[in-house]
Amino acid sequence: DTFSLGVCNGCQLMALLGWVGPGDVPAGPAGAVALERNLSGRFESRFVTVRVEPGPALMLRGMEGARLGVWVAHGEG
Incomplete structure (x- = not known):
């Protein structure tokens, strides 16, 4: 906990x-x-939008339904 x-x-x-x-x-x-590895086999970086769903996460309390822009960058999936 x-x-x-x-x-x-x-x-x-x-x-x-x-x-x-x-x-x-x-x-x-x-x-x-x-x-899993990326299908491209290369490093990838994108800007995506995520929505905060209801849940027990203390850090996200009060943010349910918010849409946030975040960068995702990965080479291994």
Whole structure:
């Protein structure tokens, strides 16, 4: 019951441990979170819009329904 933030390799580790994604769905390629290489095989960077959904995250409390622009950049998926 603690706050954890995984960025880049930290997020990869948290996904492999099953710490991110729905609790009732197994981690890994068959589950809600899959870590795969990009189809292009190259580094990719894009600006995307995400919507904050209702949930237990303390950091996002009061932001439900907000749309945020974020950069995503990755070479490994």
